[in-house]
Amino acid sequence: MAHTIIVTDSTADIPAELAQKHHVYVVPLRLLFGQETFLDGVDISAKQFYDRLAQAKELPTTSQPSPADYVRIYEQIREEHPGSPILSIHISSALSGTYQSALIAKSMMEEEADITIVDSLSASYGFGVLVIHAARLASEGLAVEQIMEAVEQLRKQRKLYFLVDTLEYLQKGGRIGKAAALFGTLLNIKPILSIDEEGIIYPVEKVRGRKKAVARMIELFQQDLGNINKINVAVGHTANPASAESFLEDLSSHYKLEEVVLTNVGAVVGSHVGAGVIAVFIWPA
Template sequence: MANVRIVTDSTADIPQELRERYNIEMVPLKVHFGNEMYQDAVTISPDQFYEKLAQASKLPTTSQPSPVEFLEVYKRLHAQSPDCAIISIHLSAAMSGTYQSALLASSMLEEEEVDVTVIDSKSASFGIGVYVLEAAKLAQAGYDKDAILARIAQLQQEQKLYFLVDTLEYLQKGGRIAKASAMLGTLLNIKPILSIDKDGEVYAVEKVRGQKRLLQRVLEMYKEHFGNQPVDVGVGYSTEKSTADTVVAELKSQFDVRSIQYTRIGAVIGTHVGHGTVAVFVRPAAPDPEPLNS
């Protein structure tokens, strides 16, 4: 049976219960409130983060893991199982240096012949999480590295994602949009539908006036892409689960939804999108992988 271990970072926003169930290693990014530093999903939970964010006078900052942090994980996994292959899947390189840190760590192990493949997800939040979970399920079922990498590449082509933000404030402070655009959008109740392009960068797909029309338009775009085929859905939210529930109800009414996974948007991604954000990740439905014979 193949022996593959899956590593990711905290921006994949995978619930702890799923990380433990599928034996996923997670390296945290960090969020900084002034002189206070927290490890995303380790020493600060989403609830704690959004409470601190609401009280903060200044937007927090974020930082990537060092190559040494990845190196320690790769060495530990190799020591546990010297014949294992490691697949390490990370936040878009266009958004963070996390991928580069992991890549540098893997290069330090070449002489020791540790098999590490580092992947730029070109995505964020549960957009990464979907790839990681699928990879981990295949690994548990006994699939080899090449089969898992092929499935990740397929998912990268198939998955569509849209982010709906409640306020433009965090995008503006993070340098994603100009201050004048943020002020005008707030005054006119104009909200962007955001996605991530093939290069892994956030962009505005459309700008819509009003929350109701915003959701309606997202559903229309998903319908244009997936038609009537069965789909699997991931829904991430920062603070308002009721909004996520509304999105899920609408998806169920218009699509053949085979599975739904809720997740919270954690501290690092939350720093850049803020409260009230909902992210919807849709892909063609697929059954869990059949275990291979050992």
């Protein structure tokens, strides 16, 4: 019996071994350092990216997969899994044209293809968790409509915050002015960001000092989760697993941790916020 095949893009920041385990097809975005082009997670690792970012005089740019990139993947799946429907889940359309490329690819297919394209309204493992959940349900034989309903339910339950270590990259990318960045750096300001219901990144709070910012993130999760005391958690880091493990240690004094995922914050988010970011995604166990 044909079962649903899950496709996503590299901004989901799913660890490679997890994607392989759940048979998820990952379409890479492109990263451009000057005249050099890399496929995210294929030609350049997270560590290599952050090492280069620290030395870069100009910020790298990113570009979404082309519709042709998606057509190749969809056609490959149809050959390998004849008759299987495809569920393709992607980064928020408010942050990237990746979702639009997938839509165009579907329209380019020669035959009427059973492909469903989903705008996750999120970024990084904020939708990576949705992709893995979808893949697990697909392996159980659930229909696309059932998987989408379960994914939407999880999306509403999942909470997320990003802690930014430096304002330098937000300033370089034109998100804030140079004076504000300098002022924030002098005051050791650590912005906490999140993503709203429309899939747009927004500032939650600015906290002085990383230790206080980490404590404040946990307080925000406590407000969001209410009386829940058993959670699943994913922590994204910028090729610095020790920082993620430190956060987990703090979190474990407040919650019983069930499923725990450590992953890298990928090049797309990293190119805007820089190294030292901690991204935390929590959903009820």
